[in-house]
Amino acid sequence: MIERKHVSARMSKIVKHNGVAYLCGQVGNAGDSVADQTSECLSRVDVLLEDAGSSREKMLQVVIWLADMSDFAEMNAVWDAWVPEGYAPARACGEAKLARPELKVEIIVTAACD
Template identity: 75%
Template structure:
């Protein structure tokens, strides 16, 4: 069974299949990469909660940065957010994002809480 939440014409914000939660890419507001990363991760937290999961259950994260020069600044926020002992598999790369003001986008796959 597949459950789709907050579904529009183009995409769903959350898709649940079996015990796995897939979130659409999340971006955040703010002037700096740190601000955008914090806001983005706050959105991830809210969607995971809505889906019945949490950051402790993240399996994989894919992070896109508009400029890899922002890697350390993003990582400082990320490292403080990830619960100790629960670091997911992760990839990070540089990509042109949907709008010029965006500096970071995070895509998360997680397990449902048991």
């Protein structure tokens, strides 16, 4: 069975299937610093993980898009403090043109769920 949560015409914020939760990409507040946008993204991920019956410790894979790879260290400083020790997911990070020029980071999470 597939369960969709927070569904709009364009997307679902969470799709659950076979014990896995797929979260839509999360962004921060446009115009904020990379660190602040990353922190806001991760706060939003926390809310969605809880809603999906999951947690940071159950993350399987994370894809991070940066508008500029020169922001890699700034984003990682926030990321490293957020990920529980011993529970780092498989992760990829690349550079991409995001939906709006003021956005600097987008985070996409896949996690095991109840």
